Every structure is written in structure tokens, then in C-alpha cells.
Amino acid sequence: MIEHETQIRVCYGDTDMMGVVYYGTYPRYYEIARTELLRAHGITYKEIEEAGLIWPVRSFHATYLKPAYYDDLLTVRTFVDQLPEVRFHIHTEIFNQAGEMINKGEVVLISTSRETGRPIKTPEWLLSKFREMGE
């Protein structure tokens, strides 16, 4: 299993009039965290795109367990437990400073050819990077 933790500070613009982080802010947190997971393992999403691969989101699911507040320093834990052959499942859990899990969910990306816009098998060079990461 590959995993990574990123810290995100909640800013004013992330909140709504309920005084907590807006539910539509979380996809952004998930995105930042999965990018940092890849970067920590030497992959930038940028180089993936340059190799002709894009990873559009196929599905997003999140459960909101507790609110997050302005100025919270959240820990976003991301993990991957299967090779992203075509579908790339990324699990995310978010914790507040008190160590409480406040949000958890999953995003599924689809390996897609930038040229044709169609799903493709993730290139072997990239899959082998994932195999190395998991060791």
C-alpha cells in the first residue's frame, strides 16, 4: 500500500456562513493530497499529462463526519491499495488537530488518452513506478 500525509490550513474562503468548511471545498483538499502523494513518490501530475495521459475524475464520494473550522490545520491522509491499471482508486481520510477523523472518502480517476479521450491501460513505465512505491 502506498500512502502519504499532507497538511492543509483552512482559509477564510474555504468556509461558508455556517461557520465551517463548505462541503464543496473538500474535492480541492482531496486533489491537493493526491497530487502530493504522487510528488512524494517522484511523480508529478504534470509529467503524466506530458506523456499523453490524463486522469479525469470518474467518481467522488465523501462522508462528512465532523465540521472543519477556519484556521484548522488539517492532516489529509491519502492511500492507494491497488495498481491503477485503468481505474485509479484513491482513498482519503482527513483529521483535525485533535486527531479526530472529520471526513473520509474515495475518488476514482480513469486513465485516459489525451489524444483520443478514451480510457486506456496506464502505461507500463508508470505502473512500474507504482509497484516500486508499494515495496
Place this chain on the structure above:
Amino acid sequence: MIEHETQIRVCYGDTDMMGVVYYGTYPRYYEIARTELLRAHGITYKEIEEAGLIWPVRSFHATYLKPAYYDDLLTVRTFVDQLPEVRFHIHTEIFNQAGEMINKGEVVLISTSRETGRPIKTPEWLLSKFREMGE
């Protein structure tokens, strides 16, 4: 069943560098559509809050079937098929101008006391409004 359709025009700020609507923009579309469903039936979210009830999001799930593009005029169909006793399930489907379903999902809100922050049964005056709507 209660249902409603709202139209939303995709703006520049909704898109990302992939040239399509960013996946994190959809929660906003879902929110606008469910507010308009309520408004169309004579309920404003504002009066609900004034009555001491808040509806924080418990979960969000969306499947991204096709991309939405800048300037698209989307039709967002929202429907409710059970009384929101405590959990309020709202189904959403989004269609593009060609009539293709591009996104579908569900949001679950929880009837919560503004004062205590705890889940409560939705007040009877509001439930009876939902019963009327569904007739």
C-alpha cells in the same frame, strides 16, 4: 416524488485546465439545484435556518459520466423520494444541451438543531410541506 429542474450556465471560473468543468465545481451546482427545488415549493433555506434548523451535508456522491464545457447551459434535475425525517436524501442528475446525462449523484443532509448542533427530527410544519409537495 418531488422534483425540479434548474438551469445553470457554466462560467470560466467553473472550468479547469483540462478544458472542462472541474470536479469540485459540481457540489455547488448540486447546492443551487436543491435550493431551487425548495424555493419552487415555497420553502427558502433561509427560513429553515431562521426556524433553528440547519441541514449540514452528511455525504456527497457523484459519478462523472461526461465532461461539461464552458458556456454549456446545463439542466440540473433534483428529486426527493422520501420524507426527510432526519436524513434528507436528494438525488441529482445533470444534463447538457444535447440531452445527455453528464453527471448523477446524491447528497444526504442531516436535520440538525442550530442550538445544540445535534441531529433532530425535522419539525412537523416542514414535513407537512414536503407531504403537500409530493401530492
Place this chain on the structure above:
Amino acid sequence: MIEHETQIRVCYGDTDMMGVVYYGTYPRYYEIARTELLRAHGITYKEIEEAGLIWPVRSFHATYLKPAYYDDLLTVRTFVDQLPEVRFHIHTEIFNQAGEMINKGEVVLISTSRETGRPIKTPEWLLSKFREMGE
């Protein structure tokens, strides 16, 4: 002078924990309003881009006079008082339901070649459309 009015409903995601519309939400309102000004005069930003012209923002200035609140139905008035030869100045004023001006400002776009990324004179076919609008 060319002018147009668009209505925008404030949604939950537009607000912040101060209970009012976040200052960073306004550029989006300005963008929606100027797009609708063009559309009302038979120009879509999309066709402009297809003609090889892009209009990146050069500057944004806004003065926040009064707060806007959740569920407000804002009237966004946009006007253009000079031909967009290279720089395209767009003035914006936002009013609440009570008719109070709550925000005013200006955005300057630059006519730019999509191919070279350099400023260019706005094509004559487009300038003449602006001349017609102003009549």
C-alpha cells in the same frame, strides 16, 4: 455606451464564516455579468476564442460598499464606454434587492492572440459589432 443587467442568486458556497459573500467570490460575479453583456449583444466569448482571440484579465479592481448575504438576488450592471481596441475596460456595479449599490469596480481585459500570446488589436469584425451595440 453599451450596458446590461444580469441577476445572480447568492448561494451557500459563495459565503464565508463572516456570514456574507466572500470577497473572492466577486470576480466570478463580474465574469458572469460581462459574458451576459456580450451574449445579449449576440457575441459569445466562445466564438471569440474560436476566432483566435483570447481576453486574459489585465487588472481587477473592486470596492466593497456593503455586504451581500446568502440568497440575495443581486443585480449586476455591466457597462462599456469605450471601444476595446486593445484594452477592454468593463465597469461593473452590483445592487441588492433594496436597490443599494453594494459593490463597484472595473476589469481590464487585453486582446491577445491565442497563437502568439501577444497583445493584438481587436479584429475589425468584432469592433464593428461593438460599434453597432453602442448605437
Place this chain on the structure above:
Amino acid sequence: MIEHETQIRVCYGDTDMMGVVYYGTYPRYYEIARTELLRAHGITYKEIEEAGLIWPVRSFHATYLKPAYYDDLLTVRTFVDQLPEVRFHIHTEIFNQAGEMINKGEVVLISTSRETGRPIKTPEWLLSKFREMGE
């Protein structure tokens, strides 16, 4: 003069279909940077609010000099050159990895009583913190 530098990584959601950071994303960058300036000097915006003071934005001005791209690691320099007696002027400059200034501007906040919603003189305890910072 009080100054501070913060680094911000551009994420996917910050960009638009032009392939660059959306102009409406910058207010968020400005906000993050001024919060970090205060934090670096031992002030949290949270404690200010708890002391009954709020700082709504009075004006925002930004000039967009060059585009910022996905995955750029931006350096946001914030500086304050006068005591925030009532109006709090904050200057911001943003640089890309190549050291090029890509954006500059100013935000003016107004010291406001949380209770009355009216402008007030910034409390002495806070002004003296600013005096110390500037030494």
C-alpha cells in the same frame, strides 16, 4: 515595514480552461498570505475575531502581469507599511519559480466592531503588536 513570504502550490482547481490560474483565484492567495504574515508575527486572525474585531475587505486591486500555471510553486510576498489605525493596507506581490513578478496588488481591510458592524479604531493592544513587528 512588516513583511512576510508564503509559498503556495497551484492546484488543478485553481486553473481555468485558458490553462492558467483563474483571475478569481488570486483573492484567495492574497488572503492566505496576509494570514501567514500575521501568524508569523504571533497574531492569528482567529484571536482578533475573538476580541470582537473583524476585518472585512474594503477594496481589492490586482494587476495580472504574467500567467501562473498548474503546479507552480508561487512565492507570495506581503507587506504592510503603515499602522492599521482604521484602514489596514496590505500590499502583495506574487513571484513564480523563475523569480518573475506575475501579480501585484493591494487589499484594504477596515477595522470593524463585530457587535455594531461599524468601523472602529484598531484596539491599542493590537496596534502595539504592529509597532513591535515593525521594529
